[in-house]
Amino acid sequence: MNAPSLPKGMRDFPPEVLARRNYIFDVLKKVFARYGYPQLETPAMEQLETLTGKYGDEGDQLLFRVLNSRQHEAKNKDEILAAFRQTLEKNTNSSLLTERALRYDLTVPFARFVVMNHGHLVFPFKRSQIQPVWRADRPQKGRYREFYQCDVDVVGSPSLVYEVEMIQVLDAALAELGIDAVIKINNRKMLAGLAEVTGAGDRMIELTVALDKLDKTGADGVIAALTADGFSAATIEALRPLLSLEGNTAEKLNVMEKLLDGNAFGQKGLEEIRFVLDRAAKGLKGTTLEFDLTLARGLNYYTGAIFEVTARHVQMGSICGGGRYDNLTGIFGLPGVSGIGVSFGADRIYDVMNELNLFPQQAGGAVSLLLAHLGEEERDRCLEVAQELRAAGIATEVYPDVTKIKKQFKFADDKNIRFVGVIGPDELKQGTISLKNLVSGEQQALPVQEVAAALMR
């Protein structure tokens, strides 16, 4: 038997780690509830066709597809074999081989849910969702194959009030977690307008992806990439002023306004972003809000505002992302339901908080009392006392073996149990417990019925 192992990119979470992860989830749940987003869950697996085509080519490649079961009993093995041969040749998704996949995000399954249940939902419908998603990416820093997304979305209203609310939720949650972060916002309509006025209207995605590299490769890098991608000299020339765009948000928007002059769609995006910035910038608790023209990220389905959050003081990709999607439910047959949402990447948030030491000191659910003993009779007494203390709300553990007291103390120390209560022959006779605080070193003998109260202090 070989040593057991985990599939690539999958991780266990030992109790100490989980205590911290749960802290993040608890904060997010609290904030989500405060803004009126009740929790919802969907299954790990979706129909493959529900997921394909929503995330772009790259996304489709990263779907974990699930092989159909009991293939060996199939009656149409020739067809299956042919389908498999084809899959080996080029990337295809025959339902003969696979009809299900693990979800890639929470937004598309949510849209699917809304379409299936729109009859009983009150719109605008809000929900939060905290569940793992899976991507067959190659793991690296801040990237896992299984990770938790924590989403808030509202569907059924195109109101820009929700753009503002998303920023408020991001700000509230990140502030509460103590993360110094920048919320970047951009707008797909504006980007589409930009593509049009520069003569590349049909290649908005490619154009913006290239633009997105500005902070990484500089203006020259972007121009080189655009040239390599076959964009015309006229387009590149038209974009040039943006590559050296400087100044504050208002000034940048003014430059955009001139550039987008006469382009209705682009102007609409500009108008939207101004509306949102005007209202959201006030009263932020801990984050900075920034208009970032080069922000292109976001999946295929985004149509309006797009968001991305990065943490300061640490090298890590975005920790949150999101945006407005006007037609995601339309793909599933329910048009006219605009949605918007953001997603918190719990695992990256964990990594950031860990690196910056932002987790509060806390017991994290550790047992607070170990009952130690000096013989079988004393151990049995410990079992009784433990039940009384647990009933009183004290997390209590009884050392299982009759052994040297030293070993029992060491056990408590190793497990970070704060108190040890010793029952030996003397205590048994007197109905007391010798209670020692392992942090302060203080010890006192107390009647059993007073122990709980002493520990509560």
Add this chain to the structure above:
RNA sequence: GUGGGCGUAGCUCAGCUGGUAGAGCUCCAGAUUGUGGUUCUGGCUGUCGUGGGUUCGAGCCCCAUCGAUCACCCCA
């Protein structure tokens, strides 16, 4: 999918131009048969990731493979 370094004790690592593998920490026992964390003394620990090859001889060189990791792509 592309590329770069890295796999030696439970952990972190050392190991010379190839010559039969070491340190610190952890762990265990004792000093201390009713007291942990500090101190002192003693002790245990290895398919050198795996499979081939070269060699009289491989932890070290070569090939392959697996794994973790980092970067690119893309993303949380």
